Amino acid sequence: MKSKNQTKTAIGYARTATASDNSMSIEVQEEKIKEYCRRKGYELTGMFFDSGKSGITLDRPALNQVLDLVICGKIKQVICFDTSRLSRDTFHYLSLKKIFEEHNVELKTICGPNFLGNSSFRLIDEILKTINSLYPRINGRGRNARYFRTNSKGQKTGK
Numbered sequence: 236m237k238s239k240n241q242t243k244t245a246i247g248y249a250r251t252a253t254a255s256d257n258s259m260s261i262e263v264q265e266e267k268i269k270e271y272c273r274r275k276g277y278e279l280t281g282m283f284f285d286s287g288k289s290g291i292t293l294d295r296p297a298l299n300q301v302l303d304l305v306i307c308g309k310i311k312q313v314i315c316f317d318t319s320r321l322s323r324d325t326f327h328y329l330s331l332k333k334i335f336e337e338h339n340v341e342l343k344t345i346c347g348p349n350f351l352g353n354s355s356f357r358l359i360d361e362i363l364k365t366i367n368s369l370y371p372r373i374n375g376r377g378r379n380a381r382y383f384r385t386n387s388k389g390q391k392t393g394k
Contacts, residue, residue, distance in 0.1 A: 242277075244277065245277040245314050245343070246281040247279055248298065248301050248313055248314070248321065249282065249285070249316065250284070250297075250320045251288075252289050252290060259316070264316040265282055268282070268314050268315075268345065277314070279314075283297035283300055285297040285298055290322050291323050301313060310340060313342050314344075315344050317344050318342075
């Protein structure tokens with residue numbers, strides 16, 4: 236059990252797809268994350284930035300540094316402005332969230348839903364996971380893909 240004097244530590248992650256996005260600039264996100272930490276009593280031990288990097292890909296240097304810290308067990312809290320800063324791809328987002336969960340790392344978001352802290356959003360998250368799990372079957376790569384194949388008339392063939 237944590238003592239009242241023990242400070243919770245966290246790192247921040249910020250991303251922009253374009254350097255010219257002033258409304259969601261790295262600086263704006265960093266300031267929001269710092270203010271959130273002050274308000275919630277977190278010690279911000281590091282900030283990681285991917286400027287000019289798309290949220291569609293996971294090929295981002297700062298994100299990979301964050302993942303290294305997560306996997307090595309060096310952090311327990313990651314704070315982002317919103318979930319789209321982490322990823323704009325549902326499959327990637329859920330994959331990242333799974334890595335965080337496997338390593339007991341909490342993802343906190345300043346805006347938007349905080350999936351880990353609310354039972355309603357956990358339900359939505361489970362629905363997203365279920366939909367994502369169907370994708371390989373629908374596109375013909377799953378073991379039951381034959382049940383989803385269609386002929387030229389759009390009819391299910393089952394073969």
